[in-house]
Amino acid sequence: MSEALFEVRPHRPENITVRIPGSKSYTHRLLIAAALADGPSEVSGCLRSEDTLLTAEALRQLGISVKDHGDGRMVVEGKGGRLEGTSDVVFLANSGTSMRLLSAVAGLGEKASTLDGNARMRQRPLGDLLDALGQVGIPARSISETGCPPVVIGGGSRRGGALSIACHLSSQYLSGLLLMAPCLEQGLDITVTRGPVSRPYIMMTLEILKKAGILFFREGDTRYRVPGGQTYRAGNYQVEPDASNASYFFAAAAVTGGSVCVEGLSLDSAQGDLGLLGVFEKMGCTVTSGSSGICVRGGSLRAVDVDMGDMPDMVPTLAVVAAFAQGTSYIRNVAHLREKECDRLSAVATELNRMGGSVRIVGDDLEIDGGLPLHGARIHTYDDHRMAMCFSVAGLRVPGVVIENPACVAKSFPNFFDVFAKVMG
Ligand SMILES: O=C(O)C1=C[C@@H](OP(=O)(O)O)[C@@H](O)[C@H](O)C1
Numbered sequence: 042m043s044e045a046l047f048e049v050r051p052h053r054p055e056n057i058t059v060r061i062p063g064s065k066s067y068t069h070r071l072l073i074a075a076a077l078a079d080g081p082s083e084v085s086g087c088l089r090s091e092d093t094l095l096t097a098e099a100l101r102q103l104g105i106s107v108k109d110h111g112d113g114r115m116v117v118e119g120k121g122g123r124l125e126g127t128s129d130v131v132f133l134a135n136s137g138t139s140m141r142l143l144s145a146v147a148g149l150g151e152k153a154s155t156l157d158g159n160a161r162m163r164q165r166p167l168g169d170l171l172d173a174l175g176q177v178g179i180p181a182r183s184i185s186e187t188g189c190p191p192v193v194i195g196g197g198s199r200r201g202g203a204l205s206i207a208c209h210l211s212s213q214y215l216s217g218l219l220l221m222a223p224c225l226e227q228g229l230d231i232t233v234t235r236g237p238v239s240r241p242y243i244m245m246t247l248e249i250l251k252k253a254g255i256l257f258f259r260e261g262d263t264r265y266r267v268p269g270g271q272t273y274r275a276g277n278y279q280v281e282p283d284a285s286n287a288s289y290f291f292a293a294a295a296v297t298g299g300s301v302c303v304e305g306l307s308l309d310s311a312q313g314d315l316g317l318l319g320v321f322e323k324m325g326c327t328v329t330s331g332s333s334g335i336c337v338r339g340g341s342l343r344a345v346d347v348d349m350g351d352m353p354d355m356v357p358t359l360a361v362v363a364a365f366a367q368g369t370s371y372i373r374n375v376a377h378l379r380e381k382e383c384d385r386l387s388a389v390a391t392e393l394n395r396m397g398g399s400v401r402i403v404g405d406d407l408e409i410d411g412g413l414p415l416h417g418a419r420i421h422t423y424d425d426h427r428m429a430m431c432f433s434v435a436g437l438r439v440p441g442v443v444i445e446n447p448a449c450v451a452k453s454f455p456n457f458f459d460v461f462a463k464v465m466g
């Protein structure tokens with residue numbers, strides 16, 4: 042059997058408009074909020090990808106009815122914050138968002154639930170969240186005692202109280218706690234002791250709480266109080282397009298000097314990954330936005346020095362673009378990239394260097410010498426959707442880029458290559 046490969050054709054897209062599926066982060070959050078609400082909610086525009094369907098299935102296992110209409114509409118029958126829990130293993134593959142958010146939510150379960158993932162997920166950290174749940178009497182343990190999945194959670198106290206948590210490895214712990222806190226008797230009083238990284242994702246969580254009528258208090262980035270005994274409002278919720286997955290199309294314009302628009306996105310969105318557009322502007326691109334979406338036109342690219350601690354998922358995209366910019370780019374404060382679908386610092390550096398680039402990992406930063414003559418290569422994707430998508434962009438400029446295991450895009454963007462065909466001419 043021949044191994045599946047995708048060969049990219051170099052092309053400069055001109056005035057191309059694409060449509061991107063719904064946001065992964067919002068889909069996870071809205072399904073969970075709807076599951077905790079009292080009564081039926083309809084969430085429209087949902088991303089239907091491996092990870093979000095795992096969250097939907099996990100909620101079913103925990104005792105919530107989730108009806109998938111297959112067209113982006115999901116109808117969820119919330120039970121007012123009551124959750125049964127399950128004696129079956131809840132399998133979450135390599136979906137960090139599902140694992141971290143649902144581990145916290147499973148703490149509401151009447152009985153203990155076991156949450157597990159694939160081999161990589163079993164290496165991704167969760168210990169700080171388990172520790173935090175334990176501080177308020179919620180049973181939470183890692184079976185292997187590594188602080189990683191599989192974990193057994195719930196079947197204990199639903200009182201809540203004060204806890205402190207380190208969020209320098211992931212913001213997802215805090216998002217999980219914020220989502221479940223209103224359903225505890227006393228809510229949660231949370232102090233963040235390290236970090237948080239990836240702050241815009243916390244803001245997205247708070248935005249969902251607010252939309253669903255949940256009261257909370259926040260002091261800076263490190264103190265959060267969510268009063269208990271609250272009920273999420275059931276209703277109709279709409280998911281906007283995924284800004285992170287739009288980045289490959291913005292980058293396609295950036296590296297080729299062409300122009301690409303993404304429909305349905307707005308710069309007012311709370312999706313922090315839209316911050317990449319400001320970085321692209323600094324590098325020489327032109328960004329415009331209007332009622333039809335956001336457009337990027339590439340220009341002559343110059344290097345950039347930027348802190349990407351808040352936009353981890355945009356680092357692979359930016360690294361590829363930086364490889365085509367004049368000068369050395371510095372992508373700073375991205376230690377947490379080591380904890381993703383693969384070690385993304387190492388993967389991005391290895392694969393760009395395989396193409397003849399010069400990329401170094403210096404402490405928690407990436408340094409990329411741009412403008413070197415790159416050549417085609419067979420790109421290892423490490424079962425990481427973002428590696429497959431960002432190196433496809435490199436192939437628009439460099440002949441002979443071949444993507445291994447292209448099917449790994451199913452994690453967040455199952456029809457990526459169909460949409461990408463539009464920018465490949
Ligand atoms: O909360 C979320 O939806 C996410 C948070 C980020 O993770 P970390 O907080 O672990 O960096 C991001 O990388 C992930 O793709 C989605």
Ligand SMILES: C=C(OP(=O)(O)O)C(=O)O
Nearest residue numbers: 135136137138139354381
């Ligand atoms: C890191 C990612 O996702 P998750 O943490 O949900 O696995 C991602 O989508 O890049």
